Every structure is written in C-alpha cells, then in structure tokens.
Amino acid sequence: MNTLHSLCIRAARLVTIIALVTTFGIQTAFAGSVTSQADTLSDYQAAATGVHHVITFTTATTSDIQRVAFQFSTVSAGTTKPSHLSLSSATLGTVSGLGSGWSLNTASAGDGLIYIGRDTPAEVTASSSASVDLQNITNPHIADCNSGTINLSDTCYVAITTFSDDSHTHIDSGETTYVITEDPSFSFQISSVPVSQTHNGVTTTVAGSGTEFPFGNMSPGNVQYAAHKLQITTNAPRGYTVYAYLNEPISGSNPDNQISPFGAVDATWSTPQNWATPSGTSANSNSGWIAANTSDTRVSGWSSASAKFGPISTTKHAVATSTTADRTEVTIYVSYAFGINAVQPADTYSGKIIYEVDALY
Amino acid sequence: MTASLRKVVSGALMLSTTLAMTGLGMAGIAQAAGQLNTSTVTLSDVTSNQTSVTYTIAFKPGSTTPLGRVKFDFRQNASTDATVPDNFANGSATKSAVTIGGTGDTSNWTLDKTTTGTLIYTATTDTGTLSGSPVLSFATANVHSNTVSASTPCDSVTNSETCWVRITTYASDNSTVVDNGTATYTVINTITVTATIDPVLTFTVAGVNSGTTSDANAGATSVTTTATTIPFGNVALGSAKVATQDLKVLTNANNGYTVYNKFNGSAPATDLMVGTYSANNIDPFDGGTVGTGWAEDGGSNASAVWSAGTYPNGPDGTTRNVDTAWLGIRSSNANVSGFSSANVWAPPYVGSSIGKKVMIATSPDNGTVATYVSFKVQSNAFEPSDQYTGTTVYNVVASY
Numbered sequence: 001m002n003t004l005h006s007l008c009i010r011a012a013r014l015v016t017i018i019a020l021v022t023t024f025g026i027q028t029a030f031a032g033s034v035t036s037q038a039d040t041l042s043d044y045q046a047a048a049t050g051v052h053h054v055i056t057f058t059t060a061t062t063s064d065i066q067r068v069a070f071q072f073s074t075v076s077a078g079t080t081k082p083s084h085l086s087l088s089s090a091t092l093g094t095v096s097g098l099g100s101g102w103s104l105n106t107a108s109a110g111d112g113l114i115y116i117g118r119d120t121p122a123e124v125t126a127s128s129s130a131s132v133d134l135q136n137i138t139n140p141h142i143a144d145c146n147s148g149t150i151n152l153s154d155t156c157y158v159a160i161t162t163f164s165d166d167s168h169t170h171i172d173s174g175e176t177t178y179v180i181t182e183d184p185s186f187s188f189q190i191s192s193v194p195v196s197q198t199h200n201g202v203t204t205t206v207a208g209s210g211t212e213f214p215f216g217n218m219s220p221g222n223v224q225y226a227a228h229k230l231q232i233t234t235n236a237p238r239g240y241t242v243y244a245y246l247n248e249p250i251s252g253s254n255p256d257n258q259i260s261p262f263g264a265v266d267a268t269w270s271t272p273q274n275w276a277t278p279s280g281t282s283a284n285s286n287s288g289w290i291a292a293n294t295s296d297t298r299v300s301g302w303s304s305a306s307a308k309f310g311p312i313s314t315t316k317h318a319v320a321t322s323t324t325a326d327r328t329e330v331t332i333y334v335s336y337a338f339g340i341n342a343v344q345p346a347d348t349y350s351g352k353i354i355y356e357v358d359a360l361y
Numbered sequence: 362m363t364a365s366l367r368k369v370v371s372g373a374l375m376l377s378t379t380l381a382m383t384g385l386g387m388a389g390i391a392q393a394a395g396q397l398n399t400s401t402v403t404l405s406d407v408t409s410n411q412t413s414v415t416y417t418i419a420f421k422p423g424s425t426t427p428l429g430r431v432k433f434d435f436r437q438n439a440s441t442d443a444t445v446p447d448n449f450a451n452g453s454a455t456k457s458a459v460t461i462g463g464t465g466d467t468s469n470w471t472l473d474k475t476t477t478g479t480l481i482y483t484a485t486t487d488t489g490t491l492s493g494s495p496v497l498s499f500a501t502a503n504v505h506s507n508t509v510s511a512s513t514p515c516d517s518v519t520n521s522e523t524c525w526v527r528i529t530t531y532a533s534d535n536s537t538v539v540d541n542g543t544a545t546y547t548v549i550n551t552i553t554v555t556a557t558i559d560p561v562l563t564f565t566v567a568g569v570n571s572g573t574t575s576d577a578n579a580g581a582t583s584v585t586t587t588a589t590t591i592p593f594g595n596v597a598l599g600s601a602k603v604a605t606q607d608l609k610v611l612t613n614a615n616n617g618y619t620v621y622n623k624f625n626g627s628a629p630a631t632d633l634m635v636g637t638y639s640a641n642n643i644d645p646f647d648g649g650t651v652g653t654g655w656a657e658d659g660g661s662n663a664s665a666v667w668s669a670g671t672y673p674n675g676p677d678g679t680t681r682n683v684d685t686a687w688l689g690i691r692s693s694n695a696n697v698s699g700f701s702s703a704n705v706w707a708p709p710y711v712g713s714s715i716g717k718k719v720m721i722a723t724s725p726d727n728g729t730v731a732t733y734v735s736f737k738v739q740s741n742a743f744e745p746s747d748q749y750t751g752t753t754v755y756n757v758v759a760s761y
Contacts (some may be wrong), residue, residue: 152543153396181396183439183525186545190520190552208552210520215556220613228552236545238399247408250554254615283615283725290554338556343725345615345761346560353554356407357523357547361400 032060034174036129040108045299046142046154046182047084052135053178057160057177060172064121065098067163068132072112074145076175081112082140082156093133098124104134117166124162127159127261133259142182142235150324152182152361186234187329188242188351188358193227199333200295201307202227213353215338221277223339230320230332238360239268243316247354250290252347258284259338262291263312269317270301272308278341288344290351294319297334301330309337316356395423395530397542399496402526407510409522409548415457416546419498423540427487430531433480435507437514439525439543445478446507446515446524454480457502460487461488462495469523472595487533508669509550521549525664562612563728564757569605570693576693578703578736579603591753599675599702601739608720608755611728616760618726622690622734623716624709625752632711633688636747642682643738643749645708649705675739686740688751693733696721706737715756 034057042052055070060234074080081087092104101118108114124130143149145156161173192209193199204212206215208226215224233239250259260278263286267273272293282287291309294302299318301310310317318331336353397420405415418433435451437444456472457481460467466488473481482499491497507524511517515524528542554567568587569575573584583602591604612618626632634643678684689706697718698706710717720732736753 014482113645151396151398164613178484180698182391184545185439186523186547187516187518188521188523188551211550211552213552213554215554216555217559219559220561220611221601223558234545245549250556252558252615257615281727283613287725288558336554340552340558340613342561342611342613342727344558344613345725346558346613347553347615349556349558351554352551354407354551355549357521357549358401358403359545359547360397361544 005287009208014149033349034058034060034160034162034172037160037174037176039176041139043139043176044179046139046180048139051137051139053137053146053158054131055134055158055176056129056131056146057174059124059128059130059162059175060125061268062126063124063162063171064164065124065171066118066121066166067115067202068098068130069115069159069161069163070132070134071115071159072114072159073159077159078157079111079113081110082144084138084141084144085112085156086138087112087114089136089357091135092116093132093135095132097128098132111283114301121164125329131247138358140180142180144180152184152235152237154180156180182235184236184359184361186236186240186357187232188355188357189231190355191229191231193229193333198226199227199335200291200293200305202335202337204335209254218338218340220340220342220344223275223277223337225335225337227333227335230238230334232320232326232332233329234359235324235325235327236359236361240321240357240359241318241357242320242332242360244292244312244319245316245356246290246312247315247352248314250349250351252345252349254345256284257345257347257349259288259290259340259344259351260286261313262286262289262337263311264289264309267291267310268301269310272301272305272310274307275309275337275339278339278344280341281343283343283345288340288341288349289337291337292317292319293335294321298322312336314352319355368718385545387732395426397421397423397528397530397540400528400542400544402544402546404546404548406506407548408551409506411506413502414504414506414539415500415502416483416498416504417457417498417509418528419496420542420544421494421496421602422530423542425491425538427491427533428497428539429487429528429533430535431482431497432529432531434527434529435478435480435501436525436527436535441525443478444514446503446522447510449478449507449524451480453503453505454513456482457500458498459500460496460498461491462493462497472533473507483535497708504615505547509548512585521547523547543639558613558761560612560614560759562610562618562757564755564761565609565611565728566755567606567607567609569733573605575607575646575731576691576733576735577603578693578700578705579691579737580704582735584607592738594742597736598740598742599751601675601737603735603737605733605735608715608732608734609728609730610720610722610726610757612722612759615725615726617722617724618720618757618759619718621716621719621756621758622709622719623714623754623756624711625754627709627713629708629711630683632751633709634749634751636745636749638745638747640682641745641747641749643686643688643740643744643751644678644682644684645711646687646706646737647708674742676741678741679724679743681743681745684745686749687738689737690717690719691735691737692719694720695733696722696723709736709753716754720757
C-alpha cells in the first residue's frame with residue numbers, strides 16, 4: 001500500500017510538472033501538439049475548384065497512428081464548415097511521413113470533417129514530418145470564415161488530430177490556417193441609350209453612343225436629352241465612386257461661345273431641380289445649360305430625383321457610388337440635358353464628358 | 362502498477378495535453394502574408410493614352426513592419442501574368458510626392474523606373490514602425506497611360522479599360538515581402554458632346570399709339586402707327602407731328618445685327634415724300650445753322666437739333682418744296698450714335714445703298730427690348746398744300 005501511495009504521489013508530482021511546463025508554452029514531445037503545421041493550397045482563389053490542400057505537420061509523439069482527422073472550420077477550434085467549402089468530392093493524394101495504407105473518409109465532409117485512416121495502426125516516431133495531399137476541394141468564398149471581412153482575403157482554419165486507433169484516442173493535435181484570396185476586379189461599361197427611353201423620369205430625345213452625344217441642331221428654347229447606361233461590377237471591398245465632368249466647358253467654334261452649367265434656381269449637384277429654360281439674358285451667360293441626372297439613389301441628393309437635374313461642369317460630380325462591393329452588376333443611367341435660349345449664339349458646339357472611376361480596395 | 366494508478370496517470374496525461382494545447386493557443390498557426398487595404402489608384406487624367414499622367418497610389422499597410430521599398434507593377438490582369446497594359450510607359454516617369462500618414466517624405470525615396478510596367482520606390486531610411494495604419498501615398502508623374510481597346514486584355518469593354526496595379530511592400534532589407542495588395546484603375550475614351558445651334562432671326566415692327574412717349578427724346582407721339590403705316594394725317598402750318606414705330610429683333614447671331622432704314626427713291630430732294638402733284642415734296646430734315654448729318658457718316662456734329670429752323674422753329678426754306686417741309690428721323694437705340702440728346706433728328710436716307718443705322722446690337726438679342734424709331738414732320742407757309750406719301754424700308758443684317 002505504501003508502494004502504491006508513493007506511486008500516486010509521484011504521478012501527481014509528474015502531472016503538476018507537466019502542467020506547469022505546458023502552461024508556459026514550452027514544447028513537449030509528450031502526447032502534445034503537432035508543430036510546423038501548414039496548409040498549402042494549389043490555388044488560393046476564393047471558390048476555386050479542384051484545389052489541393054497539402055497539409056504538413058511534424059508529429060510530437062512517438063505512437064501508433066491509425067487515423068488523422070482534419071476539421072475545416074470558420075474559426076479557431078471550431079467545428080463549423082465554411083459554407084462554400086466543399087469536401088464531399090475530396091480525394092487523397094500522396095501521404096508521406098506517416099507510413100502506408102491510408103485511405104480517405106469523407107463521410108462527415110458536410111460538417112467540415114474528413115480523415116485518413118488505415119486498417120492497422122503503425123508506429124510513427126516523434127518529429128516525423130508528415131504530409132497529406134487532400135485533392136479536389138472547392139475553396140470557400142470571401143467572408144465565409146470572417147463574415148465581417150472587408151478585404152479580399154479571408155482566413156479559415158484546419159484542425160489536425162492524430163489518433164492511435166480508429167475512434168477517439170488522440171495523440172497529437174494542432175491547428176493551421178489557410179487564406180483565401182480574391183483578385184480585385186472592376187468592370188465598367190459605358191453604352192448608349194436609344195431614343196425615347198425613359199430612365200429616372202428623363203426621356204431621351206437623341207440617341208448617344210459610348211463615345212458621342214450628338215444633340216444635333218437646336219433652336220432657342222429647345223432642350224434635348226441623351227443618356228448613358230453605366231454597368232458596374234466589382235469586388236472592391238470598400239466600394240467605388242464614378243464621377244462625371246467636362247474636361248473644359250462646352251464651347252462653340254468661336255471659343256467665346258460657351259454653354260453654362262445648369263443654373264436653375266437652387267440647383268446644385270446635391271440639390272437637383274426640375275429642368276428650366278436657361279435664364280440668362282446675355283449671350284454665353286446662362287443662355288445655354290448642360291445638366292445631368294443619375295438614377296443611382298446612393299449618390300447624395302439623388303435618393304428621389306426623378307426628372308431632376310444638377311449642373312455638369314469641369315467640377316467632378318459623383319454619378320454612381322457604393323461603399324461596398326457590387327458583386328452583382330449594377331446598372332446606372334446618367335441622363336444629360338442640353339438646352340438653350342434665344343441669346344445663346346448660333347454656333348457649332350462641342351465638349352467632352354469624362355467618367356472617372358475611383359475604386360477602393 | 363495497479364488499475365487505479367494507471368487511471369491517475371492517464372488522467373494526468375490527458376490534463377497535460379489539454380494544458381499544452383491551451384498554452385500553445387494560436388502560436389502554432391502559420392501566419393499569412395500581410396494584405397494591404399484601402400488601396401486606390403488615382404490618375405490626374407483618366408483619358409486613355411495620355412503622355413503626362415500622374416498616378417497616385419495610396420494604401421494602408423497590413424502590418425506595422427517598417428518598410429524600405431514599395432513596388433508597383435502595372436499589369437493587364439490581377440495575378441496571372443506579367444503583361445503590361447498596352448502602350449503603358451514609365452520611361453519618363455518622375456517622382457512627384459510621397460507621403461507617409463499625410464506627412465511629406467518625398468526626398469527620402471528614390472524611384473527606379475527602368476523596367477516598363479514597374480515602378481520601385483526605395484527609402485533611404487525605412488519608414489519606421491507604421492503604427493495606426495497610416496496611409497502611404499506615392500505619386501508618380503509623367504507616366505504614359507495605356508490605351509483603350511476592346512481587344513486589349515485588361516478587359517473586353519469597348520470604351521474603357523480597367524487595369525491592375527500590384528503593390529508589394531518590402532521590409533528594411535528591401536527583399537523581405539511584408540504586404541501585398543492589388544488595386545485597379547480605369548482609363549476611358551472621352552465622350553464627345555456636339556450640338557449645332559441654328560441661326561435664328563426674328564424682326565418685328567409694331568405700331569405705337571398716339572400720345573405715347575416711348576422715346577423721351579422724341580417726345581410724345583402725335584399719331585398712331587402700325588407695322589406698315591405711318592399716317593401723319595393733316596399737318597397744320599408750323600405744327601410738328603411725331604410718329605413712332607416699335608422695332609424688336611430676336612436673334613442668336615453671334616455678333617449681333619444692324620437694322621438700317623431708308624426711303625425709296627434716288628434723290629433726297631425730290632423722292633423722300635412726294636405730293637400728288639409730283640413737283641411737291643418734303644425734304645429730309647436740314648438742321649440749318651447747327652448742321653445735319655449722321656454720326657455714322659463720320660461727322661462729329663452728329664444729328665441736328667430740330668429747333669434750329671427759322672420759321673417758326675421749323676423748316677427754313679422760302680421757296681416752295683425747298684426746305685419748306687422737313688421729315689426727320691431718330692432712334693432710341695443707345696448703340697446708334699448721335700441721338701442721346703432730346704429732340705435730335707437726322708435726315709432720312711434716300712438712295713440706292715442700304716440706308717442708315719437705326720438699331721444696332723453687337724451680340725445676340727432676345728427680342729424683349731424695343732428700339733423706337735420716330736419720324737417728325739413739319740412744314741412752313743411755303744410748302745404747297747398737297748397729300749404727300751413716301752415709302753420707308755427697314756433692312757436687317759445679322760452678323761454670325
């Protein structure tokens with residue numbers, strides 16, 4: 001009994017020593033943690049298919065190993081599979097450093113858990129460098145793991161556990177991460193709008209093109225409308241702004257002849273107003289107006305601006321904006337009005353509209 | 362060892378394993394390469410294929426690691442290959458401005474532009490620890506922007522081209538990658554706006570009622586005119602009559618217009634207004650002692666004052682049909698010289714040329730302000746009694 005008591009005391013002291021050692025983070029080869037663990041992907045692009053996850057680690061314990069489990073999760077030490085990660089078609093490639101006889105079990109792939117196992121346990125010495133190539137995996141999407149991410153990358157987790165049998169007796173464990181990334185993308189397309197189409201309360205009277213707005217021949221009191229269709233798709237996580245402006249005032253062949261920015265009472269870009277005939281009584285001073293309307297209700301002042309216009313000038317004004325990614329194509333119509341009164345000099349006028357795209361990644 | 366002791370030892374081993382995992386925490390998780398954030402590329406001119414564009418690239422670092430080098434690769438795609446956008450060139454690029462957290466640091470950086478499609482900024486002294494996620498901004502001038510083409514691999518869009526800038530930051534050793542990031546920029550084809558404003562000119566002549574003082578310098582009208590008639594009616598000896606017409610011109614003629622007036626005929630002395638007996642006529646106003654003439658003819662004397670006549674304050678002729686009756690004309694238009702004073706009149710023009718200017722504008726006119734052209738007639742005792750008529754014509758000439 002004394003001998004038994006002595007053994008118990010020694011065992012208790014051993015527990016205390018081990019606990020103290022591990023609490024302070026000192027590595028131990030005793031039934032512990034894998035080291036040098038990593039998950040190297042053949043393709044880090046979000047949603048990529050047929051991806052290889054080569055998971056490497058160094059064993060900590062000399063032990064028989066019959067199973068190695070890989071728990072893919074959204075958070076550290078979690079058990080929730082990234083929603084778009086697909087492991088159900090995973091296949092096993094090369095296994096090294098763990099002996100032979102391995103096969104892949106995907107029965108719990110829907111829960112993010114797959115493992116390799118073999119019929120008979122075999123000893124693997126401590127400090128063995130192991131590598132398991134898990135193939136044909138579909139990557140998660142951005143924000144699958146960190147739903148609050150606003151970057152084009154997302155960190156997901158894989159827990160690694162070795163078992164000495166085919167059930168619950170684990171030997172070593174550890175966790176690694178892999179980072180899914182997504183290339184920045186921005187698609188911006190300008191196209192024409194046919195005549196007689198109405199967008200945001202403005203009906204086109206002339207057909208433009210992606211490079212020209214031919215308002216044609218005009219007489220005093222006349223106003224013509226043309227529009228552009230802007231199609232935008234982007235994953236820019238912090239969104240974008242599209243500005244429209246003139247590189248210089250629209251002017252005639254006589255450079256003194258100029259079209260003024262829309263100057264109806266109280267009209268600013270953030271306080272658009274209904275169209276009005278230019279009010280100027282002197283040539284080239286509010287005797288001709290150029291104005292624009294945007295259908296993008298996210299632009300300040302344009303949440304409810306059907307058939308209203310703001311001034312277009314050499315000052316940049318936002319015609320489309322988003323503070324987040326527009327992963328689904330957004331279509332914005334920017335309509336332009338060009339009107340004159342009697343004292344706008346007869347002339348042939350021309351100018352250039354420029355769209356500037358500022359994306360924020 | 363007994364079964365119970367084994368249980369104690371086993372329990373101790375399990376506890377130690379649990380503690381070991383807890384103690385390791387995240388320390389065993391491989392760290393991913395840093396990601397830049399809030400990256401943006403701004404061009405001083407987004408028009409495609411421009412030779413002197415300033416590209417300003419700004420970003421926030423993904424870590425606080427001091428940086429010694431920053432590399433920008435301009436590419437046709439985000440990550441797949443190293444193809445430079447069509448026609449993009451940085452051989453003439455110059456360092457414009459570098460700021461770290463809003464503080465100028467330009468002189469600390471040198472620019473390597475030797476490789477087309479790549480700009481490398483290297484610091485003389487590294488940035489130091491980048492606490493607080495400061496914005497790093499690098500502005501490079503004199504870059505030749507790429508072209509827009511539907512066939513250019515940056516994208517397949519026709520009127521714009523969105524290309525990529527891959528950003529890599531390096532530690533103080535200038536070789537250890539700290540962060541990566543990629544941003545896009547878009548160059549465009551400009552949209553040309555064209556419009557032709559057609560010439561417009563509308564000339565309106567309207568009558569003025571009797572008793573109206575439209576032109577104070579002419580005085581109140583004595584008769585009512587229409588657009589086509591100036592019926593002075595019966596003119597009593599020594600009594601002057603004034604008639605006025607209302608002229609308006611609406612035109613967008615760039616340099617305005619001139620309205621001329623003339624009377625049909627070839628000789629002022631005989632054709633201005635003629636009686637039923639053809640030898641009888643009314644002469645153009647001749648101001649007598651103060652002289653006559655139109656300012657437009659170069660005379661500084663300008664038009665004459667009607668009141669200079671000898672009998673009674675009117676025509677001074679004593680031989681019938683020779684200055685025994687006068688017809689004068691004046692204009693309220695300020696651009697016509699010589700009529701700014703009261704009761705100043707000029708002799709109507711009779712002849713083959715276009716006439717005399719009665720209404721002038723040097724720019725477009727919206728036709729809301731009238732010019733009043735007035736006529737004044739008076740006779741003395743030597744003017745034969747008769748019924749006199751004449752025809753006056755307005756001629757509008759616009760200058761575009």
